[in-house]
Amino acid sequence: MSIDAVLTELEPVLGDRISRSKSDLETHGGSETHFPAAPPDAVVFPETTEEVSRIVAACNRFGVPVIPFGAGTSLEGHTSAIHGGITIDTVRMNKLIRVSPGDMDAVLQPGVTREALNNELRATGLFFSVDPGANASLGGMAGTRASGTTSVRYGTMRDNVLALEVVLADGRVIRTGTRARKSSAGYDLTGLMLGSEGTLGIITELTVKLHGQPEAISAGLCAFDEMGDAVDAVVAVIQTGLPMARIEFLDAEAVAAVNAYSGASVPEKPHLFVEFHGTEAGVAEDAARFGEIVADFGATGVETATRTEDRTALWTMRHHAYYACLAARPGARGLVTDVCVPISNLAEAVEETREDIAASIIPGPILGHVGDGNFHAILLVDPSQPADLEAAKRLAASMSERALRLGGTVTGEHGIGMGKLAYMEAEHGDAWDIMHDIKMALDPKNILNPGKMIRQTP
Amino acid sequence: MSIDAVLTELEPVLGDRISRSKSDLETHGGSETHFPAAPPDAVVFPETTEEVSRIVAACNRFGVPVIPFGAGTSLEGHTSAIHGGITIDTVRMNKLIRVSPGDMDAVLQPGVTREALNNELRATGLFFSVDPGANASLGGMAGTRASGTTSVRYGTMRDNVLALEVVLADGRVIRTGTRARKSSAGYDLTGLMLGSEGTLGIITELTVKLHGQPEAISAGLCAFDEMGDAVDAVVAVIQTGLPMARIEFLDAEAVAAVNAYSGASVPEKPHLFVEFHGTEAGVAEDAARFGEIVADFGATGVETATRTEDRTALWTMRHHAYYACLAARPGARGLVTDVCVPISNLAEAVEETREDIAASIIPGPILGHVGDGNFHAILLVDPSQPADLEAAKRLAASMSERALRLGGTVTGEHGIGMGKLAYMEAEHGDAWDIMHDIKMALDPKNILNPGKMIRQTP
Structure with a gap:
């Protein structure tokens, strides 16, 4: 069987970092939500780009599917091994390779998690901004073009990844992008790989942007009688150019759940949670301006929190909402x-x-x-x-x-x-066929996370 | 000859919007800088996407090159018709189709110029931020992934284009992206088209982000004895998170040229020009903080201008620098x-x-x-x-x-x-071959701006 041929070839390279144990297969074939189990035939735990290249090249030769796996926090069944094959778990590729405070960037392996990265960065005065909630791996976040609460100010993964190292379907290793903040040199392959969900290549290294920890932070919340008023208020705030670092909506039902869970007593109405980053005086002015604008849209119960413990309490409510x-x-x-x-x-x-x-x-x-x-x-x-x-x-x-x-x-x-x-055709029309053409150009044997992203031929 | 066959087919569609006049061919085959003249065989002036689709489909059938042309302000010879063919001049595709103040976006044809767009937007309180200096067309700016003085705050074309309509090599029309601010739905074809310089498709419509005109603007300049100090100062300012809307460097020689040209008497040393956007109090605080930080790096002659005429005088110096x-x-x-x-x-x-x-x-x-x-x-x-x-x-x-x-x-x-x-191989290595594979997947007959971007086979 081709899977055995691949594993025989990989054994001298990976040794005991190949697993066919039932529990490993089940863990890697499961999902956070409702998708039926679809376990791979084996799970491998590489530590280097070279090892990933060897794995993928071997799979390509034998036509065996390859599925990349980060922290397993995906919500749409990205890692299901629906055609079997080999799952590449990047948990051991967890090195922070370099931090450059002067350039405000970092180079890291894909298995580094968001929380681990920010823990390592704490002493530098810098942070990595993309926060999808879950403690996802950076490789997985790149693969799904993740974002989160702070994207309104700091952008999504698309905005925060400068460069990638990628193992292609045939095992070749390419580098996309540079450490320069922008470039007009050719097709944006970094952007193409971000959000490609492991179907065009396996990300083995990322260069990400960092941001300076703000000197001061102000957070707050306010309630509205109608959802529409909350949204109109946000539009008005955005148009004034007030730089919100986060602006989150919770409906009355979500507020009720949060109250019950955390013992809070927030009025059970649609709410906005907001945060500003800047200087002491700047965030105070921003919060005041915000208060004035939302008042015009009928906001009530406007509260501002600048002390760390009050802000933490507020965002803990939001973060525990799930x-x-x-x-x-x-x-x-x-x-x-x-x-x-x-x-x-x-x-x-x-x-x-x-x-x-x-x-x-x-x-x-x-x-x-x-x-x-x-x-x-x-x-x-x-x-x-x-x-x-x-x-x-x-x-x-x-x-x-x-x-x-x-x-x-x-x-x-x-x-x-x-x-x-099932919605790709409706969203993209003929552009979906172009995605298919690109996939076939880069992965002609369709070994990279097969069954995902492009139109499936019967 | 195939060009004649194409033009015969297009005459009923375009009528007198086909030109083979010497002056039109020369204008479209020339360049802003030093590249030798390379005129096309004909220039066409479509007004609609449907017409562009007909043009490209006809050229594809007969294997005739197609070169898109905006305002002709490119600095690297992008529009040279080095293999002859038909230049598509988008000057008549200059309609601003829709402005949505609530969503802060606009839909427009590719021949709209940056200045025309901002003139039309003036009454809305919004502006389009990307400013490459020249009064380029939006289609051209998308094609080269342009940026400019304000990109440090508002981003490049990559950050400010939400969606595109593109005519593919075979004449099919696709839409990439949506009006949503972000998406994780599939390969980022918008990003792939931006910066592809007309080699993957012809952009026929853009959806761009707009920004709110700032309530207050503060500009300023300061001098340094050494270039290195100026750069170190900028790094320090960025790390504090001070949101600079522009931060421009001029060396002593550029300052001397500006003095001679505009009758100014700025000290002939390396200079930084800076601008802040925000509220009255916010920009005053930002400018003060900036002044404090750059002083630590030996800045002298720090001047701040908040009155419109003073700011205009300052930026006119910068904009006339060329x-x-x-x-x-x-x-x-x-x-x-x-x-x-x-x-x-x-x-x-x-x-x-x-x-x-x-x-x-x-x-x-x-x-x-x-x-x-x-x-x-x-x-x-x-x-x-x-x-x-x-x-x-x-x-x-x-x-x-x-x-x-x-x-x-x-x-x-x-x-x-x-x-x-000549530098694509050095910058991208094997990733350049991937660009080639993508080009061949999307334009197998190599009719779209041939001779550019990818490795040329002898």
Whole structure:
């Protein structure tokens, strides 16, 4: 069998860093959410680019699928080994290779996690800004073009990766981009690899931008009677150029869940959570201006927190929202889906979603990165009730269709994986065929995360 | 002849919007700088996407080259019709299709120029931020992934284009991206098209981000004895997170040229020009903080201008720097070249370039977008002296090689065109072959701006 041939070839290279244990196969074939188990035939744990190159070249020769795996926090089944093959777990590729404070960049292996990176950076006065919530690996975040709460100010992975080292399908190693902050030298291969979900190459090194830790931070929250007013207020704030570092929306149901989970007593209305980064005087002025603007849109209960402990308490509420929502329905699993729309259509998108969920058999709090037009529904499914999962899937489908109708995208930050493949044609039309052409040019044997991203031929 | 066959087919579609006049061919085959004339066989002036699709499809059938042409302000010979063919001039595709103040975006045809766009936007309180200096077309700026003085705050074309409509080599029309601010839905084809210089498709529509006009602007300048101190000061300012809207470097020679041209009397030393955007109080604080930080690096003559006329006077000096430099050598033409390096290597890159130019037979002031690590040499060539052009080319070559040695790129914003093709292999290595594979997948007959960007087979 071809998998055995590959492993025989790799054994002298990797030794005991090849696993076919049941638990390893199950862990790597599972998912955070609802996708059925699809284990690989083997899991390998390389430590170097050279080893990854050897693995991929061997798989290419024998036509064996290769699936990259980071921290396993993907929400759309990106790492499911639906055609078997070999999963490359990057957990041992966890070296921070270089930090350059003068250039505010760092070079690292793909298995470094977001939290590990920021822990290592703490003493430098710099931080890595992209925060998807989960403690994802940087390689996985690059593969899905992840973003999060701070993207409204600091950008997504697309904005924060300067350069990549990538192992191609035939084992060749290329470098894309440079350490310069910008370039007009040729096709943007870095951008092409970001978000390609392991289907065009395996990322083995990243050069990322860092940002200076702000001297002062001010956070706050406020309530609105209507979701639409909250969104209109955000649009007005953005137009004044006030540089919000985060601006998050929670619907009344999400606030209720957070209250129940953390013992808080925030009014159960739609809320905005906001944060400003800058100098002491600057953030105070920003917070005051924010307060004035949102007041024009009927905001109430405006609170500002500048002390670290108060800010932490506020953002802990937001960061625990996922667990709070899960706890709101004991025993439930979350089908977490995201879409992103032009901000002027956000209120409509959220309100229709809200009504859809209300009419369904399952609960589903909504929250999102309102400054980007990006929101999530945490659809709460009782695993013992097949009808629940069907209802959640129908709601997620309606959200995607609605996002496209409103000029948006079926995923702002979670990616395509298994969960959104059915919408690629609707979102991209003929451009999806171009993605297929590029995939075939770079991976003619279709060994890299097969079954994902492009149109599947029967 | 195939060109005649194409034109016969297009005549019923375009009528008198096909030109074979000597002056049109010369204008479209010329360049802003030193490249030899390479006129096309015909120039066409479409007005719609449908017409562009018909043109490209006909050229594809007959194997005739197609070269897109915007405002003709390219500095690297991008529009030279080195294999003849048909130039598509987008001057009549100059409609601003839609402005959405709520979403802060606009949809426009590629022939809209930067100045025309900002004139149309004036009443909305919004502006389009990318400013390469020249009054380039938006299509051309997208094609070269242009940037400029404000990119340190607002980003490059890569950051400010949300979506494109593109005519592919076979005439198919695709849409890339959506109006959502971010997306994780598949390969980033928008990013792939930006900077592809007309070799992968013809851009027929752009959706661009707009920004709110700042409530207050503060500008200023300061002098340093040494270039290195100026750069170190900028690094320190960036690390504090002070949001500079522009931060420009002029060397002593550029300052001297500006003085002579505009009758100013700025000390003839390396200078930084800076600008802050925000609220009245915010920009005052930013300017004060800037002054404190640069003082630590030996800055002198720190001046701040908040009144519009004073700011205009200051930036007019900077914006006229190119003409001021040309005027410094009467009768000269400028060979303008740009490179971009990690900012910690910028002082070294500029100083070595300065020494190189001093040892050559021609003058060449240096200026740049120091916050990005991007700088330009305006190499002043007497057109009657062939040795001058040779010297300028040697200097440009050394700059490119030095940029690569220092971890940078051979062009930060001007693009590859004819001028930088020789450095693609050195900058990209095997990744250049991947660009070739993508080009062949999308344009198998190699009709789109042939002779550019990819490795040329003999």
